[in-house]
Amino acid sequence: MKIIYSERHRLHHGEREMYRGQLVPCFEKPERAQFVYDAVKERKVGEILEPKEFPVSAIERVHAPRYIRFLEQAWDLWTAQGYTNDALPAVWSIRGHRDDIEPENFSGKLGLYSYDSGTPLMAGTWAAVKTGADIALTAQELVTGGERAAFALSRPPGHHAGRDFMGGYCFVNNAAVAAQGFRDHGAERVVVLDVDYHHGNGTQSIFYERSDVMFLSIHGDPRTEYPFFLGHANEIGNGEGVGYNKNYPLAAGSSNALWFDALGDAVRRINDYRADALVISLGVDTFADDPISKFQLREPEYRKLGAQLAALKLPTVFVLEGGYAVAEIGHNVAHVLQGFEDAG
């Protein structure tokens, strides 16, 4: 399959995130994409291409223009106050407070458009994030054009980013951008399947009221796992979207047997939906040795995942999400992609 990659992800390199009351080194770091690049190259998973550039309007198909304006301008607004360190929010809008008036104060703006203090923003964030969306759109365009599959090797990840919010290391929802790209280029029904350890709260919220993009997610139960406030089994969609959202929250520490039961059910639903295209939010923080997650997948499971996705026989875009066991992340991703390719 074609692999889309750019060095520009390096422009985003957060120093510290708030974790358990302390600022700790960021888990989401440039080495992640480097290791994935090295592994797919060494294993000859496919030809590696640079992304094309797309207009910001393609991103605004799933994100609020005022939020995107904020991301574009954030670093300039922050440095205009004399700061040179990464920006991190410390105040947020909560239930019953206003979200319709963007504060003039930068901390107020940042709080309006975010929901955690683990997602630092710096000088190169927007450039890296824009390139990530271009990578997802390039992958989608190739697959729309007839490629069986493509891998969007982008970072930072995207599945926690909603229509107008950042969080969970995510700014622009690359998987949602790709799914919407499929819709805008002829696909009538698109599926986003999220296999990252964490619930794809951003993706779910973007498509929650829609039946043309079905969202399914297998993840650590939000009762104990990040992002805590979304991802329960009784979230089935709203309005037009009722029946087109499916969550598989699994207890932290769940067995691989349980994980594949969920995947089997997801595969059945995707088949029944008769989708025209498939987007996989491919996080490999489901890995047994991941430092911040608690599932137990390893190489055989990653290959089996790839094979079961191939059996759906759909035009497929893989988008990189999480995975923090940095030394192994590349091989884990490559095992999924090779499992997919080997299954034909």
Ligand code: OKP
């Ligand atoms: C992003 B993705 C560890 C605590 C959790 C946020 C996790 C975001 C995961 N610092 N912080 O889904 O892999």
Ligand code: ZN
């Ligand atoms: Zn994750």
